Amino acid sequence: MSDTPADPLPVRALNQVTYCPRLYYLQYVDGVMPVNEHVEAGLFDHRRVDAPELQNKTRAEGNTTTSRGITLCSKRLGITAVLDVIEEKNGEQYPVETKHGKAPHDADGRPTVWENDAVQLCAQALLMEEAFGQPVRRGYQFCASSRVRVEVQFTDELRHKTLAAIARCRELEQADKPPEPLRPEERHKCFGCSLAPVCLPEETLFHITRPAAPVAEQSTGTLLRRVIPTSDDGAVLYLQEPGSVVGKRSEHLIIRKDGHQLGQVPLHAVRHVVVCGNVQVSTQALQTLLENDIRISYLTGHGRFLGAVVPAVAKNITLREAQFRRFSDPAVCLQLAKAVVRAKIHNQRALLMRCLRGEEEIRGSDEPAARDLWNLLRGLDDAENLETLLGIEGQGAALYFSQFGRFLKPAPTGGGFDFQSRNRRPPRDPVNALLSFAYAMLAKDCFAAVCTVGFDPYKGFFHQGKHGKPSLALDLMEEFRPVIADSVVLTLLNNQSLTKSDFLIWRDACQLTDRGRRTFFAAYEKRKATEISHPVYGYRMSYARMLEVQARMLAAFVREEIPYYTGFMVR
Numbered sequence: 001m002s003d004t005p006a007d008p009l010p011v012r013a014l015n016q017v018t019y020c021p022r023l024y025y026l027q028y029v030d031g032v033m034p035v036n037e038h039v040e041a042g043l044f045d046h047r048r049v050d051a052p053e054l055q056n057k058t059r060a061e062g063n064t065t066t067s068r069g070i071t072l073c074s075k076r077l078g079i080t081a082v083l084d085v086i087e088e089k090n091g092e093q094y095p096v097e098t099k100h101g102k103a104p105h106d107a108d109g110r111p112t113v114w115e116n117d118a119v120q121l122c123a124q125a126l127l128m129e130e131a132f133g134q135p136v137r138r139g140y141q142f143c144a145s146s147r148v149r150v151e152v153q154f155t156d157e158l159r160h161k162t163l164a165a166i167a168r169c170r171e172l173e174q175a176d177k178p179p180e181p182l183r184p185e186e187r188h189k190c191f192g193c194s195l196a197p198v199c200l201p202e203e204t205l206f207h208i209t210r211p212a213a214p215v216a217e218q219s220t221g222t223l224l225r226r227v228i229p230t231s232d233d234g235a236v237l238y239l240q241e242p243g244s245v246v247g248k249r250s251e252h253l254i255i256r257k258d259g260h261q262l263g264q265v266p267l268h269a270v271r272h273v274v275v276c277g278n279v280q281v282s283t284q285a286l287q288t289l290l291e292n293d294i295r296i297s298y299l300t301g302h303g304r305f306l307g308a309v310v311p312a313v314a315k316n317i318t319l320r321e322a323q324f325r326r327f328s329d330p331a332v333c334l335q336l337a338k339a340v341v342r343a344k345i346h347n348q349r350a351l352l353m354r355c356l357r358g359e360e361e362i363r364g365s366d367e368p369a370a371r372d373l374w375n376l377l378r379g380l381d382d383a384e385n386l387e388t389l390l391g392i393e394g395q396g397a398a399l400y401f402s403q404f405g406r407f408l409k410p411a412p413t414g415g416g417f418d419f420q421s422r423n424r425r426p427p428r429d430p431v432n433a434l435l436s437f438a439y440a441m442l443a444k445d446c447f448a449a450v451c452t453v454g455f456d457p458y459k460g461f462f463h464q465g466k467h468g469k470p471s472l473a474l475d476l477m478e479e480f481r482p483v484i485a486d487s488v489v490l491t492l493l494n495n496q497s498l499t500k501s502d503f504l505i506w507r508d509a510c511q512l513t514d515r516g517r518r519t520f521f522a523a524y525e526k527r528k529a530t531e532i533s534h535p536v537y538g539y540r541m542s543y544a545r546m547l548e549v550q551a552r553m554l555a556a557f558v559r560e561e562i563p564y565y566t567g568f569m570v571r
C-alpha cells in the first residue's frame with residue numbers, strides 16, 4: 001500500500017458511488033467519461049453557476065448574501081468541491097446545488113431529493129463546517145426543470161451515509177475490476193446512465209448468472225432489455241484523393257488540392273477518419289481531431305492497414321495489467337482462441353450454406369464442405385494447444401476458400417469474376433485484391449474497438465509473436481471476417497457494383513482504382529450499419545456497434561468479471 005496521500009475526491013464522485021458503485025468505478029478508476037443527453041442537460045443547467053465571471057463572487061440581495069463557485073477542500077475528509085452557491089441569511093450559511101430535471105416526490109406527494117444528490121449536498125456541508133467553523137444543518141437543491149427548491153436536512157443518518165460513501169470510493173480505488181452491475185430491482189437506474197454503453201449491465205449479468213457459454217445453435221436468443229444505442233453516431237470520413245491536403249477551419253475539416261477546395265466536413269458529424277495513400281493531414285487538423293476524440297487510421301493505397309493515431313490512452317491501467325497477465329496464461333489463451341476460431345468457422349459455414357443454398361436444389365448443409373466444416377467445429381474442443389488450433393483454423397480456411405469461387409454469380413452480360421485460391425502480398429487478381437482490402441478495413445475497425453475499450457492492441461491471445469502487428473485487433477476480427485468483410489466483397493461483385501474496369505493490374509499486383517475504392521467504402525459502411533439480432537442477447541444492433549460490444553465483453557472476461565467469452569456467431 002502506498003504512503004502517498006490519495007487525491008481528494010470530488011463530491012460528485014460520492015453522488016456516483018451512491019447511485020451505483022460500478023458507475024463510480026468506470027468513471028473515476030477507469031477514467032471513462034462519455035457524455036449523453038442527461039449529462040449535457042446538466043451542463044446546460046449549470047451554465048449560470050459555472051460562468052467564469054461569477055466564480056468567487058459575492059452578491060447581496062435583501063437580507064441574503066450569495067457566493068458562487070467557491071472551491072473547498074478537506075485533507076481530513078479527503079474530498080473537494082466547487083460549490084455552486086453558498087447563501088447566508090440571518091447568520092446561517094447553507095449550500096444550494098443546481099440539478100437538471102424535476103424533483104422527485106415522497107409518499108405524501110411533497111418534492112424531495114434522490115439519496116445520491118442528498119449525499120453530495122451533505123458532503124458540501126461537511127466541507128463548509130470544516131472551512132468556516134460553523135455547523136451547517138440544512139441545504140437546498142434547486143431542480144432546474146421544475147424550478148423547485150427542496151430543503152435537505154443534514155441528519156446524523158445522512159452524515160453517516162456520506163462518510164460511508166467516501167470509504168466505499170477509497171475501497172473501490174484499490175479493486176482491480178469493477179463491482180457487478182446493479183441487480184434487477186435497481187435496473188431502472190441504468191436507463192438514464194451515461195455509462196450504460198460501456199458497462200453493458202444486462203449482458204454482463206447474463207454471463208455471470210450462466211455457468212457455461214451458450215452455443216449459437218442452441219441459443220434461444222434471450223431478449224435482454226437494451227440500454228445501449230443500436231448504432232454509433234457519426235460517420236467515417238475516407239480521405240483518398242492523391243495529393244490532397246486536409247486542414248481545419250472553424251469547426252470544419254477542409255479538403256484542398258492544387259489550391260482548390262474539394263470539400264468541407266463539419267467535425268461534429270465525424271467519428272473516425274481513414275486516410276488512404278498520399279493524403280496529408282495538417283498538424284492543426286490532427287490536434288483538433290484528437291481533441292474531439294476522433295481516431296485517424298492510415299492505410300496504404302493498396303489498403304494495407306499501417307496504424308492509427310488515437311486519443312490519449314484510456315486511463316484504465318487495471319485492464320491492461322489484467323490483459324498482460326491473462327494473455328501470458330496458455331490455458332486462458334487457448335480458451336479464448338477456441339471461442340474466436342469456433343465463431344469464425346461457424347460464420348464461414350453459415351455464409352457458405354447461404355451462398356450455395358438452392359444450387360442444384362440441395363440444402364446448403366448437404367454440401368460436403370459444410371459437413372467438413374461441421375466436423376472441424378466438433379473437433380475443436382479437443383485441441384490441446386494453440387498450434388493444433390491454428391491447424392484447425394487453417395483447414396477451415398482452406399475448405400471455405402476452396403468453395404469461394406462458387407459464391408460468385410456469373411455476370412448476366414458475361415465477363416464475371418473468377419476466384420481460384422487465396423493469394424496476397426500482393427493480391428494478384430480482383431477478388432483477392434478486394435478480400436485483402438476488406439480485411440484491412442476490418443482490421444482498422446477492430447483496432448479502434450480494442451483501443452476504445454482500453455486494451456493494448458499489440459498483445460493478443462491467438463495471433464501471438466507477430467511483432468509490430470496489432471495482434472489483439474487481428475484476434476477480434478476473426479469472428480467478423482465472413483459476416484462483414486467477405487459479405488461486402490460478395491455483394492459488390494454479385495450485384496455488379498464493381499466491374500473489371502475498377503481494378504488496376506500492374507506487375508502481377510492488383511488493386512482498386514479510386515472509383516473502385518469509393519464504391520467499396522460506401523458498401524463497407526453500409527454493411528457496418530446493417531442491424532442484426534445478437535444471437536445471445538436477442539436485441540438488434542449494427543455490426544459497427546457489435547464490434548465494440550464484443551471488445552467490451554472480452555474486457556469483462558479478461559478482468560474476470562464474467563466466466564467465459566462467446567464469439568459472435570450468426571444464426
Ligand code: SF4
Pocket residue numbers: 020021022023024026180181182189190193194195196199200201
Ligand atoms: S448502466 Fe447501470 S450498472 Fe452500469 S454503471 Fe450505469 S447504473 Fe451502474
